[in-house]
Amino acid sequence: MLRILSLKFILLIFFIGISTFGYAQVKPNLGNTSRLLSQAMGAMEREEFNKANEYFRQIIQSNAPIPPEMPYLFAETLFHLGQFDNSLNFLNKYLDLNGFKGEHYEQAKELQAKLAPKIEEIKACQLCDRKGYRLVDCSTCNGTTHLEQDCRICRGNGIVGCSRCAGKGLVTKKNVFNIVEYYDCERCDGNGRLTCPKCEGDKIEYGECRTCQGTGHIPSEKLCDHQDQTDLSDKRTSFRMPFSPH
Numbered sequence: 001m002l003r004i005l006s007l008k009f010i011l012l013i014f015f016i017g018i019s020t021f022g023y024a025q026v027k028p029n030l031g032n033t034s035r036l037l038s039q040a041m042g043a044m045e046r047e048e049f050n051k052a053n054e055y056f057r058q059i060i061q062s063n064a065p066i067p068p069e070m071p072y073l074f075a076e077t078l079f080h081l082g083q084f085d086n087s088l089n090f091l092n093k094y095l096d097l098n099g100f101k102g103e104h105y106e107q108a109k110e111l112q113a114k115l116a117p118k119i120e121e122i123k124a125c126q127l128c129d130r131k132g133y134r135l136v137d138c139s140t141c142n143g144t145t146h147l148e149q150d151c152r153i154c155r156g157n158g159i160v161g162c163s164r165c166a167g168k169g170l171v172t173k174k175n176v177f178n179i180v181e182y183y184d185c186e187r188c189d190g191n192g193r194l195t196c197p198k199c200e201g202d203k204i205e206y207g208e209c210r211t212c213q214g215t216g217h218i219p220s221e222k223l224c225d226h227q228d229q230t231d232l233s234d235k236r237t238s239f240r241m242p243f244s245p246h
Contacts, residue, residue, distance in 0.1 A: 032062065032064070033059055033062065033064045033065070033067065034067075036055045036056075036058050036059050036062075037055070037059065037067055037070060037073075039055045040052045040055035040056050040059075040073065040077075041073065043055060044073065044076070044077060047080075049077050049080040049081050050081065052073075052077045053074075053077055053078070053081060056070065056073070056074045056077060068097060068098055068102070069094075069098075069102065069103050069104055071090045071091070071093045071094035071097065072090075072091065072094040072102065072104040072107065072108050072111075073104075074090045075087045075088070075089075075090040075091035075094060075108075075111060076107075076111060078090065079111060079114065079115065082132075082223045083132070083223070084115055084118040084119055084122065084132055085119065085122065085130070085131040085132055086131070087111075087115060088112075088115050088119060091108060091111055091112060091115065094108055095108055095112075121226060122224070122226075125224060125226045126228075127224050127226060127227075127228065128219070128224030128226070129219040131219070132223055132224055133219040133220055133221065133222065133223060133224060134219070134220045134222045134223070134224040134225075135217040135218070135219055135220070135224075136217060136218060136219075136220045137216065137217055138209060138211055138212035138215070138216055138217055138218050139211070139218070140209055140210075140211035140212065141209035141211065141212065141216065143216040143217065144209075144216065145208065145209055145212070145214050145215065145216040146206060146207060146208055146209060146214065147206070147209055148204050148205070148206050149204065149205060149207070149209075149210070150203065150204060150205075151196055151198050151199035151202075151203055151204060151205045152198070152205065152210075153196055153197070153198035153199070154196035154198065154199065154203070156203045156204070157196070157203065158195070158196055158199065158201040158202065158203040159193045159194065159195060159196055159201070160193065160194055160195075160196050160197070161192065161193060161194075162185060162187055162188035162191070162192055162193060162194050164185055164187045164188070165185035165187070165188065165192060167192040167193065168185075168192055169184065169185055169188060169190040169191055169192035170182050170183065170184065170185060170190070171183055171184075171185050171186075
């Protein structure tokens with residue numbers, strides 16, 4: 001009996017140890033978050049905003065709990081980097097989470113006022129997308145908005161499966177004796193396949209470029225300065241060029 005009790009005690013200690021180890025493995029490293037936040041704030045004081053940006057992103061990628069004041073600090077950093085749309089997103093997040101009780105509430109409202117004209121400038125600009133990134137010609141259609149491409153219905157095969165017989169070429173019917181009989185599908189003549197109704201078997205279609213959704217342009221990684229260096233006034237995200245295959 002003593003041996004049995006001793007064995008149970010050892011097993012209990014073992015499982016407690018395993019559970020503690022597992023918890024330690026998944027528990028967020030809050031000390032690392034605090035260190036990164038301090039480094040980010042130090043970089044901000046030195047006006048090294050690119051460096052601060054890296055620290056803030058490391059905190060986000062760590063999946064650890066976000067310090068309540070970090071969204072404002074990150075928004076301030078992004079403002080100095082010219083990422084105004086992203087800055088506004090984090091600023092709104094900060095105000096939603098903390099409201100007027102936030103430590104940086106007054107600074108947040110000041111930043112909100114500074115962001116307003118920047119956001120309006122982006123909305124009015126015909127040279128960038130809604131996030132403020134410069135538009136460039138689509139690399140797929142070279143800005144033409146339309147091009148020949150594999151048919152999206154048949155995926156460039158020229159044929160599609162018959163929906164009536166589910167591609168089997170046969171359909172079933174019950175006769176007057178309630179016995180199931182098999183017949184060739186009349187729609188596909190028993191082949192189970194039909195000529196693609198979109199490309200009519202040509203395998204290609206001339207249509208709106210799928211990469212740029214028919215706009216002729218895509219956003220680049222360069223922040224827009226809103227200076228009209230080239231004539232892009234007709235290349236706005238919501239604009240569609242008239243379809244003309246000829």
